[in-house]
Structure formats: structure tokens, C-alpha cells
Amino acid sequence: MMSISGRAPRLLFVDSGLGGLTVLSAARNSVPEADVLYIADDAGFPYGSKSDEALAARLFTVIGAGVRDYEPDCIVLACNTASTIALQTLRQNFPIPIVGTVPAVKPAAALTKSGLVSVLATPATVAREYTRCLIKQFGAEARFTLVGAPTLAALAEAHASGAAVDEDAIAREIAPAFVDRDSTRTDVVVLGCTHYPLLLDKLDAAAPWPVAWLDPAPAIARRIANVLAEGGHIVGVGARRGQGEIRFTSGQPPSPALLRLLKSHHLTLPAFEAAFAL
Numbered sequence: 001m002m003s004i005s006g007r008a009p010r011l012l013f014v015d016s017g018l019g020g021l022t023v024l025s026a027a028r029n030s031v032p033e034a035d036v037l038y039i040a041d042d043a044g045f046p047y048g049s050k051s052d053e054a055l056a057a058r059l060f061t062v063i064g065a066g067v068r069d070y071e072p073d074c075i076v077l078a079c080n081t082a083s084t085i086a087l088q089t090l091r092q093n094f095p096i097p098i099v100g101t102v103p104a105v106k107p108a109a110a111l112t113k114s115g116l117v118s119v120l121a122t123p124a125t126v127a128r129e130y131t132r133c134l135i136k137q138f139g140a141e142a143r144f145t146l147v148g149a150p151t152l153a154a155l156a157e158a159h160a161s162g163a164a165v166d167e168d169a170i171a172r173e174i175a176p177a178f179v180d181r182d183s184t185r186t187d188v189v190v191l192g193c194t195h196y197p198l199l200l201d202k203l204d205a206a207a208p209w210p211v212a213w214l215d216p217a218p219a220i221a222r223r224i225a226n227v228l229a230e231g232g233h234i235v236g237v238g239a240r241r242g243q244g245e246i247r248f249t250s251g252q253p254p255s256p257a258l259l260r261l262l263k264s265h266h267l268t269l270p271a272f273e274a275a276f277a278l
């Protein structure tokens with residue numbers, strides 16, 4: 001895929017840390033030739049405990065810097081906590097298409113057989129008017145349980161960085177998402193935080209009964225492809241695999257396990273790779 005200007009399309013990914021990697025993986029399939037700058041705002045992690053005002057201000061700073069440096073064709077706000085508060089104002093202020101991530105309420109309502117769906121997300125996301133409106137508008141007949149998980153994103157960060165995670169802690173965080181009422185059980189859990197698919201194996205192991213975990217990443221990836229096509233990028237010219245770079249706002253050196261993970265997502269981290277000699 002090349003743009004009409006002759007250069008590959010550029011995607012700017014932003015998340016509070018590693019959660020956006022789950023969206024990036026899907027995007028690599030839908031637009032393999034796009035170049036990527038991924039800003040992991042780990043100095044601002046967790047977004048879920050910031051006030052709405054502080055988070056919105058931070059997003060303007062982080063995205064503003066990315067837009068200046070990278071001149072992207074599309075911004076991917078790969079974070080539900082950020083999208084549910086700031087998507088609209090960001091769109092009004094940046095003249096570049098922004099693809100956000102918000103809880104996949106509509107597909108969940110279409111998928112559930114039992115009629116009991118849970119949205120597992122950060123406490124901030126489940127408290128948002130935006131999320132409640134989504135349910136009112138698209139929840140159909142399903143009954144939704146909103147579960148704010150205080151530390152699940154941090155557990156996902158630790159796991160992705162190669163640290164051992166406390167499986168009992170995961171079980172405690174997800175337990176309220178499993179509702180057993182009048183001999184009917186939750187059968188769909190919406191992963192309303194981009195960090196959670198990083199823990200998918202562990203979520204399965206900790207689940208009291210099997211459920212469908214709804215990861216919106218493939219749908220977001222399709223949206224990114226459409227946005228690029230609408231912007232005049234032409235599919236199928238040349239066979240290149242896009243390049244990718246990641247920047248951590250903390251400037252902290254990542255663990256060797258994390259560097260391997262980044263490499264598997266075709267993301268380079270020039271300042272640190274040399275030091276670890278990967």
C-alpha cells in the first residue's frame with residue numbers, strides 16, 4: 001500500500017504502555033505495509049487513575065509531539081480509557097483521522113446467547129458516560145455488567161515485560177465479570193482495555209467457566225485500513241513490510257523479554273537495542 005504521494009502510509013499509535021500492541025498486531029495484518037511510530041506513554045501509566053482533565057491534557061501533549069515529529073496519516077488511540085474521554089476533542093483539534101478504541105458493546109450484544117454480557121475495563125472506562133451511552137444505544141436486549149479492574153492493566157504490563165504475575169490476583173480482578181443468575185451465566189466478556197488481550201491465556205485459566213473474550217482489535221484494524229483507503233492510499237503497490245519504532249516516554253530501558261516482544265511486533269527501539277545487543 002502506497003500513498004498517492006508515493007510514500008508508505010504512516011500510523012501513529014498511542015497508549016499508556018504496551019496495550020496498543022494488541023491493536024498493532026491486528027493492524028499489521030490489515031495494513032502490513034504501513035510504517036508505525038508507537039508512543040508508549042509509560043511515564044503517564046496508568047491512564048485509568050488520572051482525572052479526565054489531566055488525561056485529556058496529557059494526550060494533547062503526547063499526540064501533539066508525535067504529530068509534529070512523524071506527520072502521520074492516521075492516529076490510532078489504542079486505549080479505551082483515553083478514547084472514551086478525549087476522542088471527540090482530539091478529533092476537533094487534530095486535522096488527521098483518529099481511530100479510537102471503545103468497548104465492543106454492539107458485537108457483544110449480537111454474540112451473547114445467555115443475554116448476560118460483562119464489560120471488563122479500567123475503573124475510569126466503566127465510569128464514563130460514553131460507555132453507558134454505548135450500552136443504551138447498542139446493548140440491545142442484553143444485560144450488561146460493568147467491571148472496573150483496578151490493577152489488571154498493570155498485571156498485563158508486568159507479564160509482557162517478562163515478570164511473573166500473581167494468578168490469584170488475576171482471578172480476583174475478573175471474578176465480578178462472571179455472573180450466575182437464575183441459572184443463566186455470563187457467556188461474553190468484552191475486553192474493554194487494550195492491555196487485557198496480552199493476558200488472554202491467563203484470563204482463560206482464571207475464568208470460573210468458559211466465556212467468549214471479545215477483543216475488538218480485528219475490527220479496529222479494519223477501520224484503520226478503511227481510513228487509509230479513504231485518504232487516498234492505494235492497496236497493493238509494491239510488497240514492502242512496514243517499519244516500526246517505539247518510544248517510551250519514561251526513557252526507562254526495557255527488559256530483554258520486552259525487547260524480544262517488541263521485535264516480534266517489528267518495532268525497533270534504537271537507543272536500547274544496541275545496549276542489549278539483540
Ligand code: DGL
Pocket residue numbers: 015016017019020045046047048049078079080081082122125153192193194195
Ligand atoms: N490500555 C488502556 C485502555 O485500553 C488502559 C491502561 C491504563 O489504565 O493506563 O484502557
